[in-house]
Amino acid sequence: MPKNALPHVDDHTTVVEAAPDVLWRALCEVLDRSGAxxxxxxxxxxxxxxxxxxxxxxPLAAGSALPGFHVTSALPDRELVLEGGHRFSSYALVFRIERTGRGRSALTAETRAVFPGATGGLYRRLVVGTGGHTWATRRLLASVRRRAERGPRPTTA
Structure with a gap:
C-alpha cells in the first residue's frame, strides 16, 4: 500500500546541530544499528x-531492508521512506530532513498505518494507545540527533 494511502498516525520532530548530509549519514547508521x-x-x-x-x-537505498521495513524511497539528505507490514498492520515511516539554518537541520519522523480487524485494533491500542510508539520514535530521533551532532566518523584507508 503506498505511503500516502495510509492514514496518518503521528509525527515527531527534533532539531539537530548538523548539516543535512551529516544528519542523513547518522540516520542511516542508527537505523542499521537498531535493525541489527x-x-x-x-x-x-x-x-x-x-x-x-x-x-x-x-548505505540505505531503495531495495534495502531492515527487520520490519523495506526502503521504498531514499533521497539522500532529504527523505527516507520505510514501509512494512505484518499480521496486525501495514505501515510507513517517513523521515524528512530540512535545513533550518547554517549547520542546523530538522529531522521529522512521520508514521502512517492501518490496523485492520479486531486484532489490528487491539494491536493499535497496545502499541500506539499506551504511548509505546511515541516513546520509541522519540528515542530513535534522539539517537540520530546525538550521532549526527558528534559529527561524521573518520574514514579509514
Whole structure:
C-alpha cells in the first residue's frame, strides 16, 4: 500500500546541530544499528513481518531492508521512506530532513498505518494507545540527533 494511502498516525520532530548530509549519514547508521539488534529480528519474526532481516544495499537505498521495513524511497539528505507490514498492520515511516539554518537541520519522523480487524485494533491500542510508539520514535530521533551532532566518523584507508 503506498505511503500516502495510509492514514496518518503521528509525527515527531527534533532539531539537530548538523548539516543535512551529516544528519542523513547518522540516520542511516542508527537505523542499521537498531535493525541489527537481536530484539528487532525476533520481534519481526514474532508478528510475522514481511521483512525479517537486514538485506540489500548499504548505505540505505531503495531495495534495502531492515527487520520490519523495506526502503521504498531514499533521497539522500532529504527523505527516507520505510514501509512494512505484518499480521496486525501495514505501515510507513517517513523521515524528512530540512535545513533550518547554517549547520542546523530538522529531522521529522512521520508514521502512517492501518490496523485492520479486531486484532489490528487491539494491536493499535497496545502499541500506539499506551504511548509505546511515541516513546520509541522519540528515542530513535534522539539517537540520530546525538550521532549526527558528534559529527561524521573518520574514514579509514
Amino acid at each position: 539488534r537481536p530484539g528487532a529480528t525476533g520481534y519481526a519474526r514474532l508478528v510475522g513481518c514481511t521483512d525479517r532481516a537486514a538485506t540489500g544495499p548499504r
